[in-house]
Each structure stands twice: as structure tokens, then as C-alpha cells.
Amino acid sequence: DIQMTQSPSSLSASVGDRVTITCRASQGVNSWLAWYQQKPEKAPKSLIYAASTLQSGVPSRFSGSGSGTDFTLTISSLQPEDFATYYCQQYNSYPLTFGGGTKVEIK
């Protein structure tokens, strides 16, 4: 199974900050990497797929990069509605696996 490791597991940031979350795969997943946002008591929401393709309707302050084993989700200017938990997911091979999540909290 491919293990997905996110860092940090949590972070505190202020509105307007630039935030970067890292996801590392235990083996190469090409660009088959997605990012999701989940708010408390809500279903996850798709942000990015194919490592860097923004899902329709997602604000352009979100961006993704990387390929192979190392990936990054960047929020260029954190907004109040962005405080949430973020998950990466590989879909290169079965079983499909998620990272452990990164909780973005208000400083």
C-alpha cells in the first residue's frame, strides 16, 4: 500500500498569510494526487486533482504542485473560510489512500 504523509499535522495562521502544506508518498504516484478540504461536521470538498488542476469553482488562491513523491498545497492569502482540515489522496494504485490530514487553525 502507498502511505501518504502530510506535514504539518496542524498549523496556526492569520488571515492573509501564505500557507503551505506538504504531502509525501511512500512510492511514486506520478501526478495522481488530489487535495480535499473538510470543515467540522461537513463532507469533504474537492479542491485539486491531478496534482495541480483546480476543481471548478475553487478560488484561485488555492494551488497545487509536485509529482512523483512530493506534493504541495498552497493557499496564497488565507481567508476566514479556509480554516479547515486538508487531506491529500493518491489514486495511482489500489488501495486508494489518504494522508492523515492537516488542521489549519486561526492564530
Next chain:
Amino acid sequence: EVQLVESGGGLVQPGESLGLSCAASGFTFSNYWMNWVRQAPGKGLEWVANINHDGSEEQYVDSVKGRFTISRDNAKNSLYLQMNSLRAEDTAVYYCARDQLSSGNFAYWGQGTLVTVSS
């Protein structure tokens, strides 16, 4: 608008069975792979199973193989998960999720249904 609405969750005892359903609307259901993803209380996300367009191919995470069965009825725009021999560790919110397009990432999610396995 894409909508996925899960139903069927509840409280069951260990060893019992439960069936979940997901009603889909707002897209051509028969064109997409469909998935079940779960989240234990306070934990992260875990993919459970998926099924291809016509139901001829299924994949499962090892922990549910032989106990869970995913199926679909394209005429009813519905996805199902039959869960047998339930264990305490199966306690979770179960989400129905639609593929992007035969890819393996999840473009749309339902609101989830809670399954609790406890004596």
C-alpha cells in the same frame, strides 16, 4: 447540480449486517465510477470500495474484503454498500463519492450516514 444522498445508517451490534444506499442526481450516473469512503469519529478519511460504470468491476480495501459488497443500479441512479459481519472498527460516517471521470479521485461527496457498531 450534482447531489448524492446517503441513507441506511444506524446502530447495530457486532456481527450484524447493514445496507447503505446512495441516491444520485444531477449527472448521468451510468457514466461514472462510484465510491464509498468512511471516516471514524475524530479520525481521517479511508477509502472503502469502488465500482465501475456498469458494475462489472469492484475494488475494496483489505479490511472489508469478504465482508462488504458494493453494487449499483443504473436504472435507479443508486449506489449500495452491503456490510456483513460488522465490527466495532467499522464505526464511521460513510460517504458516497463520485469519481472525477474514471480516475480515482472524488469530485463530489454526499453528506454521509453514520454507522455505529456497538453492543
